Amino acid sequence: MILVKDFKRFEYDLLLGPYRAAVLLFVSFLDVLITANDEKLRDPEGYEAITQLHHQMDDDQSGSIDRFESTDFLKEDMQLGGLDRAQRERAFHHNHDELITVDDLWEAWFASEERSWTTADMVNWLENTVRLPQYSSVFIEMEIDGRALSRMAVANSTYLSSDLGIKNSVHKQKLRLKALDVVLFGFSGSNSSLFKDIALSVLVIVLVTVLLVLKIQRTRSHTQMEQLTAKLSQLKSMQSHFEDVQQKLFFFYSTFKINLKMTLRSSFTFTICAKHEKFEAFVSAAVGLKSNKIVFLLI
Known part of the structure; x- marks a missing residue:
């Protein structure tokens, strides 16, 4: 059972102005119960x-x-x-x-x-x-x-x-x-709407935070990738330079080896020839001396 509250439902049907307050005051004193x-x-x-x-x-x-x-x-x-x-x-x-x-x-x-x-x-x-x-x-x-x-x-x-x-x-x-x-x-519309608004606000905040973190991470990754690319290019340049130097050293070593062989060969040939000439001169001198001795003995 409840007190009669149906008069509130007809509030818009009551007379406007000061009569409304009087009527509502009268109704509030009614003690009629409706089951x-x-x-x-x-x-x-x-x-x-x-x-x-x-x-x-x-x-x-x-x-x-x-x-x-x-x-x-x-x-x-x-x-x-x-x-x-x-x-x-x-x-x-x-x-x-x-x-x-x-x-x-x-x-x-x-x-x-x-x-x-x-x-x-x-x-x-x-x-x-x-x-x-x-x-x-x-x-x-x-x-x-x-x-x-x-x-x-x-x-x-x-x-x-x-x-x-x-x-x-x-x-x-x-x-x-x-x-x-x-x-x-x-x-429960008001509470539900409030809860949904709060949940939506939290979701938006989380989403914005995640997007910011992803953006920062992407920027950082992009920077690191650029640095890594630059270092890789530098390493490739150093490798190319090293290969050029290596080839030059190999060419210089090969040329030096060939020249050394030719020099050694020429020096050896010159030495042999000189010794041969000396030997021939010695033989000629020996032969000439022997001939003189024979002539002298014949005389």
Whole structure:
């Protein structure tokens, strides 16, 4: 049971000016209590929508939604996984309630803050969370409040197309899934958006840092490559110079060796010839002396 808060929902219907404050002050003193069962009679369309949602999630039609069925619904119908699915499963089962009946689902929706959203809250949700601002005028004109969310969440419902006049199938599906998320698990758009913004900011910072490190590393590698190329060119130049010197030394050594051989050969020949001439002169002298002796003896 909750205090009557429905008058806040009709805040935009009350008289403007000083009468609004007076009316709200009067309402705040009312001590009328309305139960979830009473609300079934006041909002039969909303209760019927909750019943249909429960029927869609209750695969075995046992009258209760267990954790396996809720997990399967999150995975298959809402395409959620990981941390998002775990958080919504805890919110749906209130961390400890293993079986959810139609009345449990209705009482949870009846007591939720989202059901008490005003038309302004709905327009804000439509524009900033659903991202379909083109239908804001429809919501304002028809004074759509939080009670309509359960009707929007029902699959194959004619409420979106017939009552709200939304014909685009993609827009209807998007609006239905967003409304379904709010009805079953509560609104977490602000926290989720903040978390996503923080995660995106961190991701951008990490990406920029990685790019800077890669750029620095690339510049450093390019510089090192240029230095290595210069050293390699220098080594090749030194190798070429060394080979030229080596060839010159080899040529000089070969020439020197040939000249030395020729010099030694010429010197040896000259020595032999000189000795031969001396020997011939000696022989001639000896022969001449012997002849003189013979003549002398004959005389």
